[in-house]
Amino acid sequence: MKVCYVTEWCHIIFVFLNHIKKIIYILFFLSFCVAKNVFAQQHGSRILFLLDASGSMNQKMGSKTRFEMARELLYNLADSLEKKKSNVEIGVRVFGHQYQNSAHNCEDSKFEIPFAKGNSVKLLKRLKQLQPKGYTPIAYSIFKAAEQDFPLVQSNTNEMLNAIVLITDGEESCDGNPCAAALLLEKKRISLKPFIIGLGLQDSFIKKFNCVGTYFDAKTEDGFKWILKSVVSQIMGNTTLQINLLDKKGDPTETNVELTINDSYSHQLKYAYVHSLNDKGISDTIKIDPIGKYDLVIHTLPAVIKKNISLNPGKHNIIAADIPQGNLQFGWIGNPTPMALSQPPVAIIRQANLPEIINVQDINSTNRYLVGEYDIEVLTIPETEFRGFEIKPNELKNLMIQAAGTASILFGEEGSASLYTTQLSRWKKIYDWGNVSSSTYEINIQPGEYDVVFIPKEKRQSEYTQTRHFKILTGGVTRISFKQ
Amino acid sequence: MKLLHRYIFLVLFFSCLYSSGIQAQTSFINPKEFTRVLFLLDGSQSMQNSWDRSSRIAEAKRILSSIADSISLLQNAEMGLRIYGHQSDQSLVNCHDTRLEAPFTKNNTKIIKKKLETLTPMGITPIALSLQKCANDFPKGECRNVIILITDGTESCGGDPCAIAKDLQSKGIILKPFIIGLGIENSISSDLECIGKYKNVTDSKSFEAELKSILNTVLTRTTVEIDLLDTALKPTETSINMTFYDVQMMNVRYDYYHTINVRGNPDTLLLDPIVKYNLDVHTIPSIEKNDISLVSNFHNTIAMNAAQGALRLTSPNKSGLKCLIKKINFENTLWVQNFNTSEKYLCGNYDLNILTLPRIEMKNIEISQSKTTTIQIPAAGNLSVEKNGEIYGGIFYLKDNSWIKLYEFKFKIYLENIALQPGNYRIIYRNKINKKMKETKIKDVVIKSNQMVAITL
Numbered sequence: 001m002k003v004c005y006v007t008e009w010c011h012i013i014f015v016f017l018n019h020i021k022k023i024i025y026i027l028f029f030l031s032f033c034v035a036k037n038v039f040a041q042q043h044g045s046r047i048l049f050l051l052d053a054s055g056s057m058n059q060k061m062g063s064k065t066r067f068e069m070a071r072e073l074l075y076n077l078a079d080s081l082e083k084k085k086s087n088v089e090i091g092v093r094v095f096g097h098q099y100q101n102s103a104h105n106c107e108d109s110k111f112e113i114p115f116a117k118g119n120s121v122k123l124l125k126r127l128k129q130l131q132p133k134g135y136t137p138i139a140y141s142i143f144k145a146a147e148q149d150f151p152l153v154q155s156n157t158n159e160m161l162n163a164i165v166l167i168t169d170g171e172e173s174c175d176g177n178p179c180a181a182a183l184l185l186e187k188k189r190i191s192l193k194p195f196i197i198g199l200g201l202q203d204s205f206i207k208k209f210n211c212v213g214t215y216f217d218a219k220t221e222d223g224f225k226w227i228l229k230s231v232v233s234q235i236m237g238n239t240t241l242q243i244n245l246l247d248k249k250g251d252p253t254e255t256n257v258e259l260t261i262n263d264s265y266s267h268q269l270k271y272a273y274v275h276s277l278n279d280k281g282i283s284d285t286i287k288i289d290p291i292g293k294y295d296l297v298i299h300t301l302p303a304v305i306k307k308n309i310s311l312n313p314g315k316h317n318i319i320a321a322d323i324p325q326g327n328l329q330f331g332w333i334g335n336p337t338p339m340a341l342s343q344p345p346v347a348i349i350r351q352a353n354l355p356e357i358i359n360v361q362d363i364n365s366t367n368r369y370l371v372g373e374y375d376i377e378v379l380t381i382p383e384t385e386f387r388g389f390e391i392k393p394n395e396l397k398n399l400m401i402q403a404a405g406t407a408s409i410l411f412g413e414e415g416s417a418s419l420y421t422t423q424l425s426r427w428k429k430i431y432d433w434g435n436v437s438s439s440t441y442e443i444n445i446q447p448g449e450y451d452v453v454f455i456p457k458e459k460r461q462s463e464y465t466q467t468r469h470f471k472i473l474t475g476g477v478t479r480i481s482f483k484q
Numbered sequence: 485m486k487l488l489h490r491y492i493f494l495v496l497f498f499s500c501l502y503s504s505g506i507q508a509q510t511s512f513i514n515p516k517e518f519t520r521v522l523f524l525l526d527g528s529q530s531m532q533n534s535w536d537r538s539s540r541i542a543e544a545k546r547i548l549s550s551i552a553d554s555i556s557l558l559q560n561a562e563m564g565l566r567i568y569g570h571q572s573d574q575s576l577v578n579c580h581d582t583r584l585e586a587p588f589t590k591n592n593t594k595i596i597k598k599k600l601e602t603l604t605p606m607g608i609t610p611i612a613l614s615l616q617k618c619a620n621d622f623p624k625g626e627c628r629n630v631i632i633l634i635t636d637g638t639e640s641c642g643g644d645p646c647a648i649a650k651d652l653q654s655k656g657i658i659l660k661p662f663i664i665g666l667g668i669e670n671s672i673s674s675d676l677e678c679i680g681k682y683k684n685v686t687d688s689k690s691f692e693a694e695l696k697s698i699l700n701t702v703l704t705r706t707t708v709e710i711d712l713l714d715t716a717l718k719p720t721e722t723s724i725n726m727t728f729y730d731v732q733m734m735n736v737r738y739d740y741y742h743t744i745n746v747r748g749n750p751d752t753l754l755l756d757p758i759v760k761y762n763l764d765v766h767t768i769p770s771i772e773k774n775d776i777s778l779v780s781n782f783h784n785t786i787a788m789n790a791a792q793g794a795l796r797l798t799s800p801n802k803s804g805l806k807c808l809i810k811k812i813n814f815e816n817t818l819w820v821q822n823f824n825t826s827e828k829y830l831c832g833n834y835d836l837n838i839l840t841l842p843r844i845e846m847k848n849i850e851i852s853q854s855k856t857t858t859i860q861i862p863a864a865g866n867l868s869v870e871k872n873g874e875i876y877g878g879i880f881y882l883k884d885n886s887w888i889k890l891y892e893f894k895f896k897i898y899l900e901n902i903a904l905q906p907g908n909y910r911i912i913y914r915n916k917i918n919k920k921m922k923e924t925k926i927k928d929v930v931i932k933s934n935q936m937v938a939i940t941l
Contacts, residue, residue, distance in 0.1 A: 267885040465725075
């Protein structure tokens with residue numbers, strides 16, 4: 001059973017440490033490359049850390065260097081993941097550690113520690129041997145990681161979760177384009193969901209990662225913890241979401257409505273569900289990736305949108321939305337003529353005083369709408385308008401229109417013809433045949449009194465205009481003839 | 485007699501107008517064009533006063549007699565005569581002294597003339613009561629009923645002729661009355677002015693002239709040309725229906741399709757010059773001109789900007805697809821146009837909302853002079869949805885980065901056929917028996933024109 005439609009997706013977490021005026025900037029850039037079932041039980045996961053070991057990582061950040069901080073964070077992450085998940089394999093690619101700055105080496109990037117289970121201690125040991133010194137080829141490293149380090153992701157063997165976590169303190173120093181690297185991942189049917197975490201990062205830096213990243217604040221130790229927790233939760237899939245759809249009384253009884261959940265940043269659809277209540281009548285819970293912000297669209301009429309939803313990682317999150325609904329039944333009073341039955345009118349539904357059409361409802365149907373007032377235009381001839389039509393909670397409101405009759409008009413010769421109703425003592429055109437032939441024309445009209453005006457073709461004098469006044473009754477056929 | 489000649493001329497002029505326009509429709513006489521003229525003549529004592537070497541009554545007799553002759557020649561007019569103050573001496577103060585002496589019939593000229601001959605003014609002036617009685621003097625039926633009041637004094641029985649005249653007009657019994665005052669003093673003229681169109685005359689020559697002018701107005705129809713201007717301000721727009729309303733009566737007086745005559749000019753219409761008109765020209769949107777007064781015996785030209793272009797909506801499908809059309813910056817639907825038709829609109833910009841699935845919105849579509857703007861939409865495809873069980877869900881499409889629901893499945897219908905525009909759609913659904921949200925299923929479908937895609941949920 002598929003949980004979520006997303007076939008393959010991928011996040012990159014990019015951990016970025018910087019220390020300017022004692023503020024810590026962190027950039028998470030995590031890539032989960034998952035085929036199909038994101039939250040189904042994964043049989044194995046591979047997490048690749050990309051670690052910045054460029055010269056600037058030697059700078060002190062409190063009592064420790066940035067590199068030491070990064071190493072610690074990496075170890076903690078690896079350790080937490082291993083403890084929570086037995087079958088996770090961790091690997092590390094390091095860049096900027098083999099050549100001095102003076103060497104200007106933009107390909108200084110190496111897959112140092114291959115994927116293995118229970119790797120965290122070994123990993124820490126190895127990292128302690130490394131000395132930061134060189135450049136910062138970020139894009140090159142993402143590129144290499146995507147291309148070489150992971151085994152080919154096959155869309156059908158979808159149980160594997162693959163992730164890239166990038167920890168860095170600085171800007172790409174090799175003119176590499178992280179966006180282009182992201183594009184490569186996309187081409188391999190992997191979509192990116194990166195996060196930039198920091199505060200007061202230089203605009204130019206943020207912009208550079210715009211194509212791949214979302215910006216987060218993390219200026220305190222709590223920020224670190226949040227990131228840690230989020231990454232682990234995301235990999236473990238233990239963040240849950242319950243969406244309570246509230247009725248007029250504030251009780252979560254509304255259900256069976258479609259929900260789409262988009263990434264607020266990229267606008268990509270991440271989840272799509274039809275809401276349900278479980279056997280106990282409680283809104284069903286879904287598992288959700290806690291990283292990032294979401295826009296939730298509840299597809300009622302009109303849709304209800306909740307923007308920029310943040311989740312508490314590793315926790316059960318509850319979102320409530322007021323969507324009290326009522327039913328609108330659109331029907332006929334009386335029986336229309338067979339011809340009117342074959343051309344049924346539709347009702348154009350708008351929220352009161354708003355221009356957007358939210359639905360076009362067929363006759364003899366019932367639809368749910370949010371409680372409120374609507375302006376309704378029924379495309380009969382002439383139009384039937386309802387202003388401020390009220391939908392009440394859990395009530396069935398009837399929108400009834402008189403069933404139409406049919407006018408059968410014989411013009412008798414070619415000419416021009418049009419149809420009028422009287423409104424406030426003036427004629428209002430409600431139909432225009434333009435040019436007519438000598439045959440009989442049938443038109444469905446609402447009950448009432450009308451005037452049809454006809455002038456034979458090629459009469460160059462207005463005196464030849466003829467008018468017929470007639471009456472239409474529900475279900476009745478009125479015959480009109482202009483034949484002399 | 486000079487005067488008679490003039491009336492004969494008038495009659496000829498009138499019949500000319502008729503024969504030119506209505507040849508083909510032999511029986512065409514609009515009942516609204518049949519006119520009944522009721523003369524309400526003062527027979528009070530003071531009418532004996534001398535006037536221009538004659539007397540007021542003598543001049544009135546002479547002129548009315550000749551008018552009776554002229555009107556008898558007309559096919560579309562009749563004359564009646566009511567006199568007041570002529571039966572009881574003024575010393576009796578008879579406020580009921582009013583009588584219809586010559587009812588409306590076809591050949592009443594002799595009766596009228598005979599009555600005029602024997603008339604001797606003697607009484608007082610019950611104008612209000614006489615007007616009231618006039619209402620029943622006109623035979624029933626749709627007709628133009630005109631009262632011409634000839635008097636040398638004002639109401640002398642305490643009635644309110646103005647209120648009565650107003651009442652009769654509002655009930656549609658009479659048109660606005662004409663009043664000719666014979667030597668009325670200025671100080672009391674306001675008592676007569678409020679009854680209708682009032683004119684005071686001081687000698688018999690101007691009396692004659694005024695009566696002639698009134699009859700001219702009443703019995704001829706004035707010519708009117710409506711110029712519907714294009715963007716170059718040339719009167720080339722035509723084939724539009726026009727409705728003329730009587731402002732006072734608030735009803736439709738004439739309805740004519742605009743035509744261009746054989747000379748290539750907007751056709752001349754013959755309208756009643758007495759009434760004021762409101763005019764609707766039924767373009768889309770309609771244009772109107774209100775409170776139009778016509779000048780009698782004059783070719784009136786009314787120009788209106790009616791520059792139009794056409795909008796053609798085409799779809800390879802034959803279904804009754806509709807498009808809502810709205811003027812830009814306006815909220816209300818202006819017109820609903822069916823597909824595979826072409827309609828004219830006033831030049832300008834319009835917003836279109838085509839009721840396909842999904843709806844196609846087109847903003848700021850320009851309609852320009854004499855051009856046809858064509859909107860063509862691709863043929864729809866069909867999605868056939870077969871449902872195994874009761875399904876919650878619907879069809880979605882991506883618009884401006886968000887997924888929009890465009891169709892909700894009908895809950896207890898197990899086979900639905902939905903016409904969709906070509907494109908990519910996503911179906912999000914859950915079977916009612918599946919209580920878990922994660923059991924929601926997604927199906928992507930691609931719809932192509934004229935092709936059917938069948939899916940089973």
